Amino acid sequence: MKTYKIFIVTILAGLVFSCSDSFLELTPQQSVSDTEALLDLDGYKSSITGIYNKLSGAEYYGRYMIMIPDVLADDVKQNSQANRLVDYAEHIQRVSDTDALNLWGSAYEGINAANAIINSETILADAILDEQNHIVGEAYALRGLIYFDLVRMFAQQYNYTADASHLGVPIVLNFDLDNEPSRSTVAEVYEQIISDMTTGISLMSNSSRSGNSNTLSPNATRALLAKVYLFQEDWSNAEAMASSVIDSGDYSLISNDNYYDLWTTDNSTESIFEISMTETDNVGGNGIAGLYLQAGFGDYLPSNDVVDLYPSNDVRLSTFEIDPLLTGEFAPNRMIKYPDINGFDNVKVVRLAEMYLIRAEARAEIGTDIAGAQDDLDMVRQRAIADEPDNSEIGDALKDAIFLERRLELAFEGQRLWDLMRNQMDIVRTNCTAQTCFIAYGADTVIMPIPQDETDVNPNLEQNSGY
Secondary structure (H helix, E strand, O other), rough: OHHHOOOOOOOOOOOOOOOOOOOOOOOOOOOOHHHOOOHHHHHHHHHHHHHHHHHHOOOOOHHHHHHHHHHHHOOEEEOOOOOOHHHHOOOOOOOHHHHHHHHHHHHHHHHHHHHHHHOOOOOOHHHHHHHHHHHHHHHHHHHHHHHHHHHHHHOOOOOOOOOOEOOOOOOOOOOOOOOOOOEHHHHHEEEEEHHHHHHHHHHHOOOOOOOOOOOOHHHHHHHHHHHHHHHHHHHHHHHHHHHHHHHHHOOHHHHHOOOOOHHOOOOOOEEOOOOOOOOOOOOOOHHHHHHOOOOOOEEEOOOHHOOOOOOOOHHHHHHHEEOOOOOOOHOEEEEEOOOOOOOOOOOOEEEEHHHHHHHHHHHHHHHHHHHHHHHHHHHHHHHHHOOOOOOOHHHHHHHHHHHHHHHHHOOOOOOHHHHHOOOOOOEEOOOOOOOOOEEEEOOOHHHHOOOOOHHHHHHOOOOOOOO
């Protein structure tokens, strides 16, 4: 399979990633042993930087990892003039889709690069061994994150089958030019994700984040693990991981008065892990902002369904602005969580508000600390709405309140689809004229097709149902 065979030296050197159009060929220069790139600490540093750079591309977190789940769901509507991601908005995507191919390829390039670091037999001097181990830990954690992204995008959610035995994605832990792996089950992929992230935490330094959320730390990896356990409905571990991050004291919520600073400030006190976007990344109008802002393509707009859910005194309304040129079903708002048309806004992957909401959900599901669940929910609600009274709901009403708060707080951050899928809910788009208006829970189109270029060259790779 091509994506398991490409560009090893380029990846390891941390240079600009590139690939053949077919994703099939490996030239002799590209197949040089990874040990030649990992001979010193600088080699390790450039190699791990290369993986972070891969995540920032428009085909990954720079655009599609956030946008595709959102356009598949119900909080985003396509402008009638849109000509990007239209097939996903209409749920008519095809196996030949290049966005699926590019995301799949970028993800496995990142996995290959992480494998090279993890499997390197180079042992550096004792004086820098801790730094080497930290980078190896980052590689494990990043590999876990990438597999988490792949299994969400290309497979039905964890609880789609009772034992998560449905098809996930191939697990590749070693470079093998002749490898033609089959798809592991979703349960097996999650087991690998948890193993990678746990190993990463054990290897990384426990030093404070020092104001930098652009790279993974033990706490950032625990935050990602909290999300993984949430998707598994492993409530005890989700609560424990979220508590570990919250109680660390490394993060604090942006205040009500300064809420919008969260979207204009990189590495804010609330950010746990975010993807650095710089001029060097050069996503420009191909970034998330380009698809939302009038100054860009303006292809996608917030649905009035979600905008109307915010109370008039909710500070989160600052993430919308009025566009007097919009009419009809789209009027009058545009979404401005990504305000820089040049694409220089860092992309938030996980932040403290989500940790409170994960812990609230876990506590509500466990049922032994309802007051704690209410308090966690209030941390987010009362930050958004000044003088909001304490929450007193219990049982299903409390769970519904947490579900609603996730929709309001995490809107347009690539989360809504996963929440609907986790809760086995249909996608219902109201006031809907230009798009598919009802998508049943478990529909084939809520996940991406396995790229045809991959299934064509690997007889062991089974296509998703319906494609």
